[in-house]
Amino acid sequence: MDKKFLPRRDPPTPAAPATAPKPGAPHPATESGWLPDCVYTGEKFEVGLAFFSDALGRITRFSREPADLAAARRLAGQAALPGLVNAHSHAFHRVLRGRTERLVRADRDPGNGWREAHDRVVGMISAEDVFDAARMVFMEMLLSGITCVGEFHYLQQRADGTAWPERNFLAQEVMRAAHEVGIRIGLLQVAYARADYRSEVGSVPGPFFTGSVDQSLRDAEALRTMAAKNYAADEVWTGVAPYSLGAVPLDQIKALAAYARSHRLRWHLHVATRAEEAAACTAEYGRTPIALLAEHGLVDKRFTAVDAIHLTDDDVRLLGAARAIACACPITGHNLGLGVAPFEKLLAAGAGVALGTDSAVQVDLLKDARLLEYERRLARRPRSGLTTDPATALFHAATVAGARSLGATGGALEIGRPADFFTVSLHDPSIAGADAETLLASIVFALERRAIRDVWIGARQRLSNGRHALHGPIVGRFVDGQRRLWASA
């Protein structure tokens, strides 16, 4: 293994931070090329390799030709990796950070305390707050190397429960926030019909309620056509997401999954989040959640089971046989005391495993990845035999599997895929001294977010020397909004 990319000199002096082009800037008119010290091309880092993209920002070639190496933009002291894909986010949860950590309820259950704060904020949050929080959290994603997000959007109505004149207004605001920040977004339009299993449609608080099956389908179609008309198809697109089996009756879930299939969209569902869910589902339908979905032909490659924590071995087999995806959200799972998805069992069965930042209590997908592995180690579960190299498996989850879950074009630096990548400083104390063989494990298990230098999406630079061009306005607006929002609480 070639180790010559190890930096031997002092790191280059960082350029002034405001050099990043404004998000929304057009693609470069001609070919772009980059030459980092090393580039991750899938399972290994390669040294002395430049890569190039066309005017549409798609990778066209890799080269070691001296003329190409000379022509490419030199990224000295840096390694380039494919952009991370965050398969599950609730952007507006960003307003709750730090405000749910006191265990004030008698039961000391962090999940119940979080739910109380969440329900309070839903009753007072404005459209402006939603937009500002989305910009804030999407910028944080770029700062952590994420280039594509799956936004599971379930805040559909006004805080008082009445509908917006344009029913998809808030979803459109979240799309606009992503576009301004410059991150790719698959917006998963949520249906939310009732409070829980065996309750009536309409029993859910007004801000979430999305109405009948027909209304949900009309809303999904209106949002899909709006996105197609206003944005590039690989930058902003839609999917559908019944909130959960408790929140949406089975007939409505079947209709939404059929709609997704007919339009070649992805569909996501919170499932097996809590241990009690299996009993509640069995009481209504006579089956556990995954068994019920499989029985109705709903578990397939387009399906992502979000959370997927309390799975039986049969559930794991069903997800694996269908090549479905489970999205684990370990930081949130730890924060709320929920647990994490059985990563290795799912992989061994043939299912994909993606990662999500979920409640945005902390935005760091690599930390999510390492928590999955640490959970297994703490529980002293034996290895399934599939993943003797957890760093590679976890990085795959944070990239390739996430892209598959969302139907996104990125996830790997390959010819034909977009030039979506982030760079890390090889001089950063958290990973300094790594060689080609140990660099990925160093990044997955130890990288500090500050080591992330540049982020490029479709060959357009979104982060330069760890800073976004709109950093000041995004943070400033968010801070003002937080002050206003919580003053009224």
Ligand SMILES: [Zn+2]
């Ligand atoms: Zn969630």
